[in-house]
Amino acid sequence: MADYSAELPVNAGTTLTQRTGTGGLDTVPAGSLVLARNTGAGAHTLTFTVGALYDGLPVQPRLVVIPGGGNAIIRVPAIYGNASGRVPLAIDGTAAEILYYVLAG
Secondary structure (H helix, E strand, O other), rough: OOOOOOOOOOOOOOOOOOOOOOOOOEEEOEEEHHHHEOOOOEEEEEEOOOEEEEEEEEEEEEEEEOOOOOOEEEEEEHOOOOOOEEEEEEEEOOOEEEEEEEEEO
């Protein structure tokens, strides 16, 4: 498991850290943006576990499907965060085919 922090863009530009999906759960900060690229030929599903409850019941995870060779930018709402302000991210299949950046929202 890798716990990634968000990088803050600055006026002078910033060098971003490219992350690689892992077989386990990574976490990203609630309220961040995730810019993801699928380098594989097949689609991959990114699963963001929502830490919020609605009427005392758990909220279903958010699924984002990225087609082979595709890109996506995903806003991770602050309400998705668990008690630590983190949002678990799981990637199906060959997780290393997903390269992503975590940006401050």
